[in-house]
Amino acid sequence: MTPLVLTHFTATSCIGRGLRETLGTLHERRTxxxxxxxxxxxxxxxxxxxxGIDAExxxxxxxxxxxxxxxxxxxxxxxxxxxxxxxxxxxRWGRRRIGVFLGTSTSGILETELAYRRRDPGTGxxxxxxxxxxTHNSFSVADFALALLGLEGPAVVVSSxxxxxxxxxxxxxxxxxxxxxxxxxVGGVDSLCLTTLYGFNSLQLVSHLPCRPFDVARDxxxxxxxxxxxxxxxxxxxxxxDAVMLLGIGESSDAYHMSSPHPEGRGAQAAMLQALxxxxxxxxxxxYINLHGTGTxxxxxxEARAVAGVLGSEVPGSSTKGATGHxxxxxxxxxxxxxxxxxxxxxxxxxxxxxxxxxxxxxNYLLENRRxxxxxxxxxxxxxxxxxxxxxxxxxx
Amino acid sequence: xxxxxxxxKGIGLLGPGLDDWLSGASVLAGTTPYTARATxxxxxxxxxxxxxxxxxxxxxxxxxxxxxxxxxAGVNPxxxxxxxxxxxxxxxxxxxxxxxxxxxxxxxSPTRFHNSVHNAASGYWxxxxxxxxxxxxxxxxxxxxxxxxxxxxxxxxxxxxSVMLVAYDSGYPEPLHSVxxxxxxxxxxxxxxxxxxPPTPAAAIISAALTDAPAESMPDAxxxxxxxxxxxxxxxxxxxxxxRRESGRVVIDYLEAQxxxxxxxxxx
Numbered sequence: 001m002t003p004l005v006l007t008h009f010t011a012t013s014c015i016g017r018g019l020r021e022t023l024g025t026l027h028e029r030r031t032x033x034x035x036x037x038x039x040x041x042x043x044x045x046x047x048x049x050x051x052g053i054d055a056e057x058x059x060x061x062x063x064x065x066x067x068x069x070x071x072x073x074x075x076x077x078x079x080x081x082x083x084x085x086x087x088x089x090x091x092r093w094g095r096r097r098i099g100v101f102l103g104t105s106t107s108g109i110l111e112t113e114l115a116y117r118r119r120d121p122g123t124g125x126x127x128x129x130x131x132x133x134x135t136h137n138s139f140s141v142a143d144f145a146l147a148l149l150g151l152e153g154p155a156v157v158v159s160s161x162x163x164x165x166x167x168x169x170x171x172x173x174x175x176x177x178x179x180x181x182x183x184x185x186v187g188g189v190d191s192l193c194l195t196t197l198y199g200f201n202s203l204q205l206v207s208h209l210p211c212r213p214f215d216v217a218r219d220x221x222x223x224x225x226x227x228x229x230x231x232x233x234x235x236x237x238x239x240x241x242d243a244v245m246l247l248g249i250g251e252s253s254d255a256y257h258m259s260s261p262h263p264e265g266r267g268a269q270a271a272m273l274q275a276l277x278x279x280x281x282x283x284x285x286x287x288y289i290n291l292h293g294t295g296t297x298x299x300x301x302x303e304a305r306a307v308a309g310v311l312g313s314e315v316p317g318s319s320t321k322g323a324t325g326h327x328x329x330x331x332x333x334x335x336x337x338x339x340x341x342x343x344x345x346x347x348x349x350x351x352x353x354x355x356x357x358x359x360x361x362x363x364n365y366l367l368e369n370r371r372x373x374x375x376x377x378x379x380x381x382x383x384x385x386x387x388x389x390x391x392x393x394x395x396x397x
Numbered sequence: 398x399x400x401x402x403x404x405x406k407g408i409g410l411l412g413p414g415l416d417d418w419l420s421g422a423s424v425l426a427g428t429t430p431y432t433a434r435a436t437x438x439x440x441x442x443x444x445x446x447x448x449x450x451x452x453x454x455x456x457x458x459x460x461x462x463x464x465x466x467x468x469x470a471g472v473n474p475x476x477x478x479x480x481x482x483x484x485x486x487x488x489x490x491x492x493x494x495x496x497x498x499x500x501x502x503x504x505x506s507p508t509r510f511h512n513s514v515h516n517a518a519s520g521y522w523x524x525x526x527x528x529x530x531x532x533x534x535x536x537x538x539x540x541x542x543x544x545x546x547x548x549x550x551x552x553x554x555x556x557x558x559s560v561m562l563v564a565y566d567s568g569y570p571e572p573l574h575s576v577x578x579x580x581x582x583x584x585x586x587x588x589x590x591x592x593x594x595p596p597t598p599a600a601a602i603i604s605a606a607l608t609d610a611p612a613e614s615m616p617d618a619x620x621x622x623x624x625x626x627x628x629x630x631x632x633x634x635x636x637x638x639x640x641r642r643e644s645g646r647v648v649i650d651y652l653e654a655q656x657x658x659x660x661x662x663x664x665x
Contacts, residue, residue: 096607096654096655105514105515109491109495112491112495112573113495113498113499116495116496116498116499117499119499119572124571124572125571125572125575126572126573126575126576130576132573132576132577133538133577136577137484137485137536137538137577138485138486138515138536139484139536139537139538139540139541140538142537143538146652152652152654152655153654154544154547154607154652154655155537155540155544155652156535156536156537156544156547156548157535157536157537158533158534158535159514159515159516159534159535159536160514160515160516160519160532160533160534161514161515161516167533170531170533171533171535171548171551173555174548174551174552174555174556175547175548175551177551177555178399178401178550178551178554178555179399180401180547180551180607194498194503195494195495195498195505195510195513198498198503198504198505198510199494199505199507199509199510199511199513200510201505202504202505202506202507202509202510203507203510203511251478251530251531251532251533252529252530252531253519253520253523253528253529253530253531253532254523254529255523255524255526255527255528255529256524257524258448258451258511258512258517258520258521258524259507259511266529267529270529383514383516384511384514384516384520385511385514385516385517385519385520385521385523386520386523386524387516387519387520387532387534
């Protein structure tokens with residue numbers, strides 16, 4: 001594939017608002033996970049909740065979009081001068097020449113969950129202030145971004161569970177390469193809601209402790225939330241050596257089971273191989289892998305087999321979900337941004353909460369932060385329905 | 398910009414009064430009069446029995462049109478990347494979850510939860526068809542059909558691959574129906590292939606571009622209701638042109654700022 005450059009990127013999650021806080025928290029090896037006190041949820045679990053979302057009102061003209069997911073999107077878009085970067089790009093290319101590609105799994109469904117508690121006792125109707133299009137619908141976060149940023153290009157939401165905001169890079173890449181747009185706002189926004197907390201709990205996939213990816217005693221995920229964005233553009237004639245590039249992407253389907261990965265990581269392996277192939281790289285070219293690493297026994301097992309099969313057992317890797325929790329549809333973009341920071345700062349973040357790496361997994365799992373010259377990194381995102389996506393990012397110089 | 402062109406190799410169709418592409422095309426071409434009646438959903442026999450029991454309307458709908466399009470195109474569905482698109486997914490399942498979560502006992506069924514993901518139909522399709530290539534799963538509210546068509550066309554043009562586009566919607570029960578009144582289940586699937594590919598029979602070659610022109614409506618008032626009220630049916634003017642084996646230009650609905658103009662060149 002023709003490489004693209006991430007001219008700007010930003011992330012907001014439970015480990016920080018914007019890049020400086022995110023990097024600082026990773027350096028200090030602090031987890032953002034805390035015992036769940038979200039809404040009225042009574043579950044014995046840890047969550048990665050972004051503090052202060054409810055104190056972040058939307059602009060008056062966009063009040064109809066008000067829901068936790070769009071408030072989080074708004075908070076995220078205002079970090080690291082990201083809005084200004086999109087504005088500048090829009091001036092350069094034109095408002096119709098920038099596409100919007102965002103990933104989410106549950107969008108503003110929390111608003112619907114709350115509205116179902118306020119149904120009219122007589123008719124059963126939802127309250128009159130409920131706005132399906134601008135909160136509930138999966139597209140609402142992209143609709144919000146279009147309205148906030150005044151963009152008029154092609155726009156879509158990718159919603160393939162936990163691979164969503166990795167796969168947005170693929171859709172954006174194809175549309176840029178086809179010449180339909182010159183730049184793309186890509187990213188992911190997912191926010192805490194009862195559907196995912198009680199849903200993952202029903203599948204017995206939620207840990208009672210902060211999640212411990214790749215640990216011998218791992219026993220489930222910790223659910224998080226995040227808003228992460230990147231501005232993806234064609235590579236200009238000259239680039240700062242610190243610039244982060246999208247070099248390769250692989251996408252596949254397990255064709256195996258709705259909520260369990262293929263036990264040998266068949267689809268994961270196909271995605272990783274395709275990412276290497278599209279980047280024109282070999283396994284030895286990858287300096288660090290940001291694992292999907294959810295912390296469930298079966299997910300980490302399947303991913304480890306795929307990693308061993310494609311990269312061998314030497315490449316250092318970690319899952320940053322011990323710090324951030326699993327941000328579901330925002331995980332791919334959040335972890336792509338963390339990979340961008342890793343490339344720019346020569347820094348491989350340790351996997352937190354894990355104390356004894358499962359020896360049967362055969363992965364060089366980092367329990368300590370590591371410094372080094374990192375030129376190319378791989379990031380895995382796998383989801384329900386057997387949807388897999390692998391990104392390869394690299395430094396320009 | 399590269400021309401966003403593809404050969405339409407096969408179509409699957411299911412909706413109210415539209416039982417498959419063959420009989421539906423005859424209605425859309427104006428040869429057979431339209432008879433409004435509820436959408437008839439076949440059992441997804443390609444799924445293992447355990448999975449089949451867990452499927453709702455949208456999965457049955459998506460699988461039926463996908464397999465019909467693959468059969469008409471004469472392609473092996475296991476080998477095709479897919480673009481799945483729906484403006485709302487499984488409305489009944491969503492309602493049941495919200496209803497349960499609003500009660501004192503919030504225990505969800507695991508099947509309800511995994512069926513709640515927007516890519517449920519894509520996941521079941523990959524199992525039923527044994528399809529391991531990539532699947533993009535999209536939503537763009539009322540613009541969903543055209544957003545998915547653009548995604549499919551960019552895959553054909555940039556990655557030089559055939560692709561299966563599957564667009565489907567079904568209604569919500571109350572109280573969501575009142576705030577999102579989708580009247581019926583409707584779906585259309587298309588196998589699209591690179592124009593430069595081997596010269597197999599194709600229904601038509603389509604070529605898309607963004608436009609400021611307004612979207613066209615359906616001359617038949619009852620078909621126009623389907624187009625206007627079901628996002629997956631926004632492509633009906635294109636399907637009507639394909640059904641009539643006509644060449645020419647058609648504009649279909651997309652976002653508020655832009656629509657999609659499609660040049661259709663009928664083959665044979």
